Amino acid sequence: xxxxxxxxxxxxxxxxxxxxxxxxxxxxxxxxxxxxxxxxxxxxxxxxxxxxxxxxxxxxxxxxxxxxxxxxxxxxxxxxxxxxxxxxxxxxxxxxxxxxxxxxxxxxxxxxxxxxxxxxxxxxxxxxxxxxxxxxxxxxxxxxxxxxxxxxxxxxxxxxxxxxxxxxxxxxxxxxxxxxxxxxxxxxxxxxxxxxxxxxxxxxxxxxxxxxxxxxxxxxxxxxxxxxxxxxxxxxxxxxxxxxxxxxxxxxxxxxxxxxxxxxxxxxxxxxxxxxxxxxxxxxxxxxxxxxxxxxxxxxxxxxxxxxxxxxxxxxxxxxxxxxxxxxxxxxxxxxxxxxxxxxxxxxxxxxxxxxxxxxxxxxxx
Ligand SMILES: N[C@@H](CCC(=O)N[C@@H](CS)C(=O)NCC(=O)O)C(=O)O
Numbered sequence: 213x214x215x216x217x218x219x220x221x222x223x224x225x226x227x228x229x230x231x232x233x234x235x236x237x238x239x240x241x242x243x244x245x246x247x248x249x250x251x252x253x254x255x256x257x258x259x260x261x262x263x264x265x266x267x268x269x270x271x272x273x274x275x276x277x278x279x280x281x282x283x284x285x286x287x288x289x290x291x292x293x294x295x296x297x298x299x300x301x302x303x304x305x306x307x308x309x310x311x312x313x314x315x316x317x318x319x320x321x322x323x324x325x326x327x328x329x330x331x332x333x334x335x336x337x338x339x340x341x342x343x344x345x346x347x348x349x350x351x352x353x354x355x356x357x358x359x360x361x362x363x364x365x366x367x368x369x370x371x372x373x374x375x376x377x378x379x380x381x382x383x384x385x386x387x388x389x390x391x392x393x394x395x396x397x398x399x400x401x402x403x404x405x406x407x408x409x410x411x412x413x414x415x416x417x418x419x420x421x422x423x424x425x426x427x428x429x430x431x432x433x434x435x436x437x438x439x440x441x442x443x444x445x446x447x448x449x450x451x452x453x454x455x456x457x458x459x460x461x462x463x464x465x466x467x468x469x470x471x472x473x474x475x476x477x478x479x480x481x482x483x484x485x486x487x488x489x490x491x492x493x494x495x496x497x498x499x500x501x502x503x504x505x506x507x508x509x510x511x512x513x514x515x516x517x518x519x520x521x522x523x524x525x526x527x528x529x530x531x532x533x534x535x536x537x538x539x540x541x542x543x544x545x546x547x548x549x550x551x552x553x554x555x556x557x558x559x560x561x562x563x564x565x566x567x568x569x570x571x572x573x574x575x576x577x578x
Contacts, residue, residue: 214269215240218249220341225277226264227418232281232410235447236288244341260572275572291453293407297460298542299549304406305531311411313524314477318383319419321371322426324363329425335359370518378514389468391434403454413444474555480509485525489565500574522574525567535559
């Protein structure tokens with residue numbers, strides 16, 4: 213098999229890459245990230261303990277879902293997941309940022325805050341991935357231990373007694389909006405899947421429609437969204453791929469999602485970027501850690517604190533750089549669209565520092 217995907221059925225970013233590979237009709241071996249795979253392949257080949265990892269036919273080992281997709285897009289340009297017209301491409305990059313970096317909140321909350329409904333199921337899934345060769349009772353035991361580590365991230369992400377209601381309210385708004393959207397359209401940008409869909413399928417397939425508690429909510433409240441999840445999971449059957457919507461349209465049914473993105477998520481993206489740039493100035497010799505202290509953030513009307521991630525700026529730089537690369541005329545057209553969400557000033561944010569990725573870690577741009 214030319215490509216190998218190392219990941220887990222319960223992993224957010226693995227689902228993003230798996231759905232993408234299927235859509236591209238690229239054959240791949242699907243390998244569990246077992247404890248041996250971590251020891252023998254993932255850590256030695258990538259230097260980090262993250263999944264998904266993709267081994268290419270040339271023998272390269274890629275980590276980071278966005279980096280994996282962008283690398284494969286170069287060698288497999290057919291069925292591109294990036295729209296080519298300005299508004300659609302910017303919309304896709306913004307939604308990817310939102311899906312990858314913000315939807316982690318509902319995904320983690322609905323997995324770990326409902327142990328009575330979810331814990332045994334999730335532990336089984338984790339255990340089956342970690343030690344598939346051992347009996348089920350041991351898988352459950354090990355799965356619970358692995359799960360404890362991930363559950364430990366929950367308070368760090370700002371998921372707590374103060375914020376949980378706001379996370380749930382926002383989630384209900386999100387799935388309602390998506391359900392209305394998918395009643396009309398097959399994919400986020402219309403008739404054809406884009407990087408935005410692959411980003412959203414991560415939280416929806418690997419957490420929210422995987423774990424029993426949120427799955428019940430989705431099944432009851434948002435049947436069209438569930439249809440999209442199914443569609444995204446079987447994309448290799450889709451031989452005929454349609455074009456992007458004409459005239460650079462972005463469906464208006466996505467407006468509530470862009471409102472959530474710009475009102476709640478964007479201030480957090482900007483704040484974490486500002487904090488990172490200050491940190492880089494204050495620590496010129498240090499390599500960048502995964503998180504740097506705590507920052508305030510807001511969800512709906514509720515305020516709390518969470519750790520400040522450093523990677524998020526790398527994702528934020530993508531739509532910002534794309535916007536800056538456009539002509540004045542294109543930017544004006546985009547500004548009038550962003551005006552709908554009071555976001556025309558936001559997209560002009562220019563971080564005081566740039567970061568890149570070196571050896572699968574974020575690093576200073578030299
Ligand atoms: N931005 C990375 C994130 C990868 C990531 O966080 N993967 C999770 C599983 S879905 C993981 O391996 N977490 C291990 C950890 O947080 O230590 C990507 O897109 O691949």
